[in-house]
Amino acid sequence: MPSLSPTMTEGNIARWLKKEGDKVNPGEVLCEVETDKATVEMECMEEGYLAKIIKGDGSKEIKVGEIIAITVEEEEDIAKFKDYSPSTSDSGAPAAKEPAAPPPKQEPVQQPVSSPEAKSKPSSPPSEDRLFASPLARKMAEDHKVPLSSIKGTGPDGRIVKADIEDYLASRGKDVSAPTPKTKDGKLEALDYVDIPHSQIRKVTASRLLISKQTIPHYYLTVDTCVDKLLDLRSQLNSLLEASGGKRISVNDLVIKAAALALRKVPQCNSSWTDDYIRQYNNVDINVAVQTENGLYVPVIRNADKKGLSSISSEVKQLAQKAKENSLKPEDYEGGTFTVSNLGGPFGIKQFCAIINPPQSGILAVGSAEKRVIPSSGPEQFQFASFMSVTLSCDHRVIDGAIGAEWLKAFKGYIENPESMLL
Numbered sequence: 001m002p003s004l005s006p007t008m009t010e011g012n013i014a015r016w017l018k019k020e021g022d023k024v025n026p027g028e029v030l031c032e033v034e035t036d037k038a039t040v041e042m043e044c045m046e047e048g049y050l051a052k053i054i055k056g057d058g059s060k061e062i063k064v065g066e067i068i069a070i071t072v073e074e075e076e077d078i079a080k081f082k083d084y085s086p087s088t089s090d091s092g093a094p095a096a097k098e099p100a101a102p103p104p105k106q107e108p109v110q111q112p113v114s115s116p117e118a119k120s121k122p123s124s125p126p127s128e129d130r131l132f133a134s135p136l137a138r139k140m141a142e143d144h145k146v147p148l149s150s151i152k153g154t155g156p157d158g159r160i161v162k163a164d165i166e167d168y169l170a171s172r173g174k175d176v177s178a179p180t181p182k183t184k185d186g187k188l189e190a191l192d193y194v195d196i197p198h199s200q201i202r203k204v205t206a207s208r209l210l211i212s213k214q215t216i217p218h219y220y221l222t223v224d225t226c227v228d229k230l231l232d233l234r235s236q237l238n239s240l241l242e243a244s245g246g247k248r249i250s251v252n253d254l255v256i257k258a259a260a261l262a263l264r265k266v267p268q269c270n271s272s273w274t275d276d277y278i279r280q281y282n283n284v285d286i287n288v289a290v291q292t293e294n295g296l297y298v299p300v301i302r303n304a305d306k307k308g309l310s311s312i313s314s315e316v317k318q319l320a321q322k323a324k325e326n327s328l329k330p331e332d333y334e335g336g337t338f339t340v341s342n343l344g345g346p347f348g349i350k351q352f353c354a355i356i357n358p359p360q361s362g363i364l365a366v367g368s369a370e371k372r373v374i375p376s377s378g379p380e381q382f383q384f385a386s387f388m389s390v391t392l393s394c395d396h397r398v399i400d401g402a403i404g405a406e407w408l409k410a411f412k413g414y415i416e417n418p419e420s421m422l423l
Contacts, residue, residue: 036204133160260304287336344368
């Protein structure tokens with residue numbers, strides 16, 4: 001299994017496009033691999049024949065470096081691999097059912113000389129503490145009230161492992177899931193649930209967000225922006241686009257443009273932390289969070305500060321569609337310098353705090369626009385205006401509070417005076 005993205009450690013085989021015995025040429029697609037980010041086509045590097053497929057369609061959690069297929073240069077060599085199977089040493093990192101910890105060392109117990117009276121007494125059954133079992137196996141046995149003495153271990157030196165408990169429960173027709181809690185009257189209450197397997201993108205997203213929250217010192221700045229002029233400009237631009245057959249511009253497209261221009265004005269926020277230096281980027285590439293059935297994707301709009309609103313709108317729609325189809329390429333999502341996450345327009349969320357997408361130093365959380373009553377010039381006078389709340393999450397190692405506030409001030413200026421974005 002090759003590494004098809006910088007963060008990939010394992011992948012799944014979606015399907016093979018070549019079958020055993022087929023001739024393959026450089027550049028031809030061998031199979032589709034589900035990486036940590038998307039489904040990627042794996043191309044053939046050399047001319048030859050596909051002799052043996054080791055990991056077939058639907059194979060899961062294949063480690064990078066693990067053998068998935070055998071290719072040969074000569075057609076007559078195909079038959080040599082008909083019954084081939086990789087040894088443990090050939091595979092990259094085979095997953096073990098149980099940790100390979102050695103069993104507890106047994107100290108020799110010296111039996112005392114027993115008296116005739118002691119010999120006549122019935123011997124007590126061996127204690128379960130003397131049975132060797134993994135911690136997980138002991139926990140499962142305790143939860144399901146399984147006597148360890150009735151189970152024969154298949155692990156090293158007869159050690160009882162998780163699989164032995166599962167086999168025992170299966171033979172008794174019991175569910176291997178967590179024990180069902182008891183109600184107050186002592187009766188068992190059945191739980192109705194479905195276990196949904198983790199997708200690759202969801203596992204990697206979870207890992208990255210956990211690392212981000214644990215290692216990056218987040219702080220948050222929130223500001224309300226008046227969007228009346230922004231909505232008016234959007235309406236005017238959409239009227240022109242519809243007349244010429246173009247696609248409509250969304251509020252999020254305008255937000256992306258404003259964020260990009262604010263990064264150009266306050267470049268300290270367009271940076272990343274390293275142990276030796278702060279890397280400040282010259283290009284402004286905006287990742288846009290897109291929710292799909294498989295998980296969260298963040299495709300990137302490159303050089304967003306230099307692109308027109310119509311171009312940004314078109315790219316966002318294309319990338320969002322590719323994300324939902326799970327067909328993003330690595331170049332579609334790698335290398336962003338700042339992220340925008342909008343839960344306001346699609347879901348009506350008023351305000352939220354987003355987790356920074358490492359190695360970036362900032363992410364903008366965009367809430368929904370709502371009408372509010374504001375005081376007018378005279379007593380007992382008021383008027384209505386639409387406001388949108390946005391929250392900037394900052395890495396305090398890179399973006400000091402005053403710098404973050406300066407960026408939000410620049411962003412607010414573009415939103416409340418949107419004509420300046422067109423200059």
